[in-house]
Every structure is written in C-alpha cells, then in structure tokens.
Amino acid sequence: MSRLNSMMRRLAAQAEGLEWGRDLVADLEGDFLDMGLGNGRTYDHMREIAPDRRIWVIDRALQCHQSCVPPEEDFLQGEAEDMLRKMAADGTRVALGHYDFGFGDKAKDVAEAARLSALIRDIMLPGGVLVSGQPLEGFEQVRGPSTVAPERYHFYRT
Template sequence: MSRLNSMMRRLAAQAEGLEWGLTQIGTLEGDFLEMGLGNGRTYDHMREIAPERRIWVIDRALNCHQSCVPPKEDYLEGEAEDMLRKLADQGTKVALGHYDFGFGVKEKDVAEAARLSAMIAPVMAANGVLISGQPLVGFEQVRGPETVAPDRYYFYRT
C-alpha cells in the first residue's frame, strides 16, 4: 500500500472512529480530549461533530493551522505526563478521548502509548470511549466501526 493510501485510510479511520465514538457515549457526561493536536484536523472534526462539548487539547507545541487553534483555556502545552496529571488533579472527566501522540517511529510510538495509558486512565469517565492510532493498555478493547479495519485504529471502553 502506498503511503498516500495509508494516510487516507488513517484519516478516514479517525473521522469514522470519532463519529462512531460519539454514538457510543450518547449522553454520557464529560469532556472530550485530543491528545496530540498536530495541524488540528482531528480537533476541528471534533468541534464540528460535538460543538456542545468542551474539548481539551494536549500537545508539546502549538503548530496547528490558524483556523484550528483551541481556546487558550482548553489548550495544555507541554509534556503529556504533566498535562494529563493536571487534568486528573483538577477532576476533569473525559467521555471521549482521541490518542494521536507520536514520534513517527512505530516501536517508539507503541511504547509511548503503553507508558501513557496509566496516565490517561484517571481522566477517563466510566464507560467512556478512547480512539487511538496506537495500542493502549489497561482498557477494554472493542470493535469500532465496521468501516475501519481492526489493524488500522484501536477502540476502547473505559
């Protein structure tokens, strides 16, 4: 598969996964969390499909498209561990989270996702949904939307 086709599959999985996740949480109370803003495409999609939800955003640096800059009060800039701890300490509960941190090296990305899983757990609401490009640990893996290949994206209940 070409890198272009792989990227198109990933972007489709993100959009379809978020839309699926929204149907799974229904009226569950809690905020949304975007872990890894990047250029802001996924965050922008979250804003579009759930305009009534607060969306927290964590990233090391703000490098997104100017139309996707989150409100200052919802943007946590810094290392993931510190920002997840900050959310947990203030009692934030997340109904839907999207994990998209990465270095671009598969082995390193998988190890980082496994390491951060224990720090994500305290901010997740019971029966919340996590959508991730990397395997997470300590959560119940579930089958996501039928349109997304099981090896393309990971879906979890908390």
C-alpha cells in the same frame, strides 16, 4: 498499498471512529480530549461533530493551522505526563478521547502509549471511549465502526 492510500485510510478511520465514539458516549456527561494537536485536523473534526462538548487539547507546541487553534483555556501545552496529571488533579472527566501522540518511530510510539495509558485511565469516565492510532494498555479493546478494518485503528471502552 501506497503511502497516500494508507494515509487516506488512517484519516477515514479517525473521522469514522470519532463519530462512532461520539454516538456511544452521547449519554455521558464529560469532556472530549484530543491528545496530539498536530496541525489541528482531528481537533477541527471534533469541534464539528460535537459542538456542545468542551474539547481539551494536549500538545508540546501550538503549531496548528490558524483556523484550528483551540481556546487558550482548553489548550494544555507541555509534556503529556504533566498535562494528564494536571487534568486528573483538576477533576477533569473525559467521555471521549483521541490518542495521536507520536515521534514517527513505531517502537517509541508504542512504548509511549503504554507508558501514558495509566494516566489516561485516571481521567476517563466509566463507559468512555478511546480512539487511538497506537495500542493502549488497561482498557477493554472493542470492535470499532464496521467501516474501519480492525488492524487500522484501535478502539477501547473504559
């Protein structure tokens, strides 16, 4: 499979997974969280599919497209560990989270996801959903949308 086709599959899995997750948590009162803003595509999609939810964003730097800048009060800039601890200390409760932190090195990315899993668990609501490009630990892995190949993306319930 070409890198272009792989990227298209990944982006489709993100969008379909977020929409699937949104529907599963429709009855939960909690915020949404985008972990890894990047250029803002996923955050922008979350805004579109969940306009009534507060969407927190964590990233080391604000380098997204100008149309995708989150409100200042919802953007937590810094290291993920510190920002997740801050959210937990502030009592933030998340119904739907999207995990997309990464360095571009698979082994390093998997290790970071495993390390951050406990901190993510601390802010998730029971019955919440995580949509992730990396495997997470300590959550119930579930089958995501039928349109997404099981090995393409990771889906969890809390």
